[in-house]
Amino acid sequence: MKKFISGMLLALSAAVLPVSGVLASTGVELPPVKANIHDKQSLQRGAKYFVNYCMGCHSLGSSRYNRVAQDLGLSPEQVKDNFIFTRDDDGELQKPGDLMTNAMRKKYGEAVFGVAPPDLSLSGRLRGETWIYHYLKSFYADRTRPFGVNNTVFPNAGMPHVLWELQGLQRLEVKEEHGHKTETLVLDQPGKLSPAKYDEVVMDLTNFLVYVGEPSKLSRPTIGIFVLIFLVIFTAVAYLLKKEYWKDVH
């Protein structure tokens, strides 16, 4: 019994205590990033960047255009004009009710990138905001890699640096002092955006991927408030009923 109780306490404390930070695949701890899925403007921008820069390779097989549009406050026309560039198997442009999939076959992805680009529906939950944010900022030039870039957060990733035009190209600088190695990324070749502006783009994309991972998070707080109001009213009614029933007994 004692063992059971201490086990329960341990499990509880694990659930309550903050877990240690997110690590890059190299074991380096990443500065934490907090997504804000209530910033609709940011989600709208993130969605736009996603369909423009990512959807050629990554699908979002759990999301439909019209649901995303509704959640993000976009009209069906806006979705049609700004978001749907992908064609289905018959060569027709996708429809607003369609899933946000792309036409890339797994075999093709494997042949070109070594790994088929994964569906990113759950990446917000699997990898988390901190990892995604830093991943998109951590590409650097590396001639030994097939696409000429590597990544400090995800070494030897199969993905090219698709946002290089915006960010520019970074160089990895490794310094060794007293046996301690430090790695820094230096912007060698500036892109179209300033580093601060690029960070905003990456944050918008991160926000969008976190939202996509759990769209119901947007509506859950409102539903929660209704449930609480219902419980309060229900308790009052139950109390009055109890008083009515017991009136004659006392």
Ligand code: HEC
């Ligand atoms: C040209 C194809 C291509 C494009 C475009 C592309 N990616 Fe990727 N991406 C890949 C491939 C391939 C992988 C798998 C890398 C691996 O596992 O080595 C990947 C992996 C990822 C991962 C890690 C998934 C995981 O959990 O392992 C994330 C996150 C990601 N991409 C985000 C993005 C975002 C955001 C964009 C748009 C800005 C984007 N990608 C555009 C090819 C692409």
